[in-house]
Amino acid sequence: MPCEFTDIIYNPVWIVFTLILAVVVRSQRKGSWNPCDCPVQLKGKTAIVTGANTGIGKFIALDFAKRGARVILACRSETRGTAAAKDIQQRSGNQNVHLQLVDTSSLDSVRRFAARILEEEKELHILVNNAGVSGIPRGITEDRLEASFATNHIGPFLLTSLLLDLLKKSAPARIVNVSSVNHFRGKVDFSHFRGENLTYLLDTVYNHTKLHNVIWTNELARRLKGTDVTANSVHPGAVVTEIMRHYHWLLRLIFNLVGLFFLKSSEEGAVSVIYCAVAEETLDISGKYFDSDCSLKLPALAARDPAILAKEYEYCERITAGPRTAGDASDPDTPPP
Numbered sequence: 001m002p003c004e005f006t007d008i009i010y011n012p013v014w015i016v017f018t019l020i021l022a023v024v025v026r027s028q029r030k031g032s033w034n035p036c037d038c039p040v041q042l043k044g045k046t047a048i049v050t051g052a053n054t055g056i057g058k059f060i061a062l063d064f065a066k067r068g069a070r071v072i073l074a075c076r077s078e079t080r081g082t083a084a085a086k087d088i089q090q091r092s093g094n095q096n097v098h099l100q101l102v103d104t105s106s107l108d109s110v111r112r113f114a115a116r117i118l119e120e121e122k123e124l125h126i127l128v129n130n131a132g133v134s135g136i137p138r139g140i141t142e143d144r145l146e147a148s149f150a151t152n153h154i155g156p157f158l159l160t161s162l163l164l165d166l167l168k169k170s171a172p173a174r175i176v177n178v179s180s181v182n183h184f185r186g187k188v189d190f191s192h193f194r195g196e197n198l199t200y201l202l203d204t205v206y207n208h209t210k211l212h213n214v215i216w217t218n219e220l221a222r223r224l225k226g227t228d229v230t231a232n233s234v235h236p237g238a239v240v241t242e243i244m245r246h247y248h249w250l251l252r253l254i255f256n257l258v259g260l261f262f263l264k265s266s267e268e269g270a271v272s273v274i275y276c277a278v279a280e281e282t283l284d285i286s287g288k289y290f291d292s293d294c295s296l297k298l299p300a301l302a303a304r305d306p307a308i309l310a311k312e313y314e315y316c317e318r319i320t321a322g323p324r325t326a327g328d329a330s331d332p333d334t335p336p337p
């Protein structure tokens, strides 16, 4: 008798095998470090997490709140940010969790956010640049920046630069930039910042932005040597979050179905970031790239090239410098070669 497809999938042996496989795969998703076993307390410390109203960012903020930190959720939406702050307060028992609005894709919004922080906060010990988008259509912002680059890279660059003195004053302090394993598929072309020479196919633009995150972080760490402020980039893993919201519904469906068994939850995705931001073991590590299992990994070649690192930082400074004054010879329009 011919064997039907349904005979195979309803076969109890096959079902048990699949369940065991799923359990094994799930258990492999977890790294060796568990935030619950980490005794570090953050009472008296202040932390900012961008994009903290959902996904990985929300669980990072929740962890910091549970450790007693004053946590600032830097979010774009007042409604979603307020709901997240209330939820985190409730789940952590820490009322010192506050919302501050920021749109990382707008340099003006980032400047206003940083000005409020500098006015209201005496110290800042942890800055997690987590906010990010993937797969958004081509767009140019009010600052004439490509929209994905503005949100994922240039806004966070400016935010960090504006808060750097406060971080130095509060040292020891840590900057954690949430990048991605996708940075290995990115390419360096500084004309991308202005939306030139880009191909919009699935996550291609996102990959470039995530490569620039690592390049910037490494140069920042180099410049911060001797200050007791560290800067590292982290891959959280493949995590089922709302990051796919801009993709075709079929891709989202496949991602979510695969995610049920093979990908991390937002809580699991937050682990490598929390490790980098609070663990004793990472206190003195700077200029490194952490993989999703909390191990150190060499980043893409471009992120280890001193010439590219220097160009990256200099160009980001130039395009975030604000309106030029008369006689200012700097040129924000010509990207480095």
Ligand SMILES: NC(=O)c1ccc[n+]([C@@H]2O[C@H](COP(=O)([O-])OP(=O)(O)OC[C@H]3O[C@@H](n4cnc5c(N)ncnc54)[C@H](O)[C@@H]3O)[C@@H](O)[C@H]2O)c1
Pocket: 050, 051, 052, 053, 054, 055, 056, 057, 074, 075, 076, 102, 103, 104, 105, 106, 129, 130, 131, 132, 133, 151, 178, 179, 180, 181, 235, 236, 237, 238, 239, 240, 241, 242, 243, 244
């Ligand atoms: N989910 C994954 O598999 C995965 C893998 C690698 C890296 N990452 C990175 O992790 C970080 C968090 O992503 P996630 O998976 O939790 O996705 P998510 O979409 O659930 O969360 C992203 C957060 O960023 C915020 N955000 C987006 N644009 C913003 C803007 N202009 N201003 C302020 N906030 C903005 C969103 O509101 C949201 O809170 C991102 O940097 C992402 O690139 C995610």
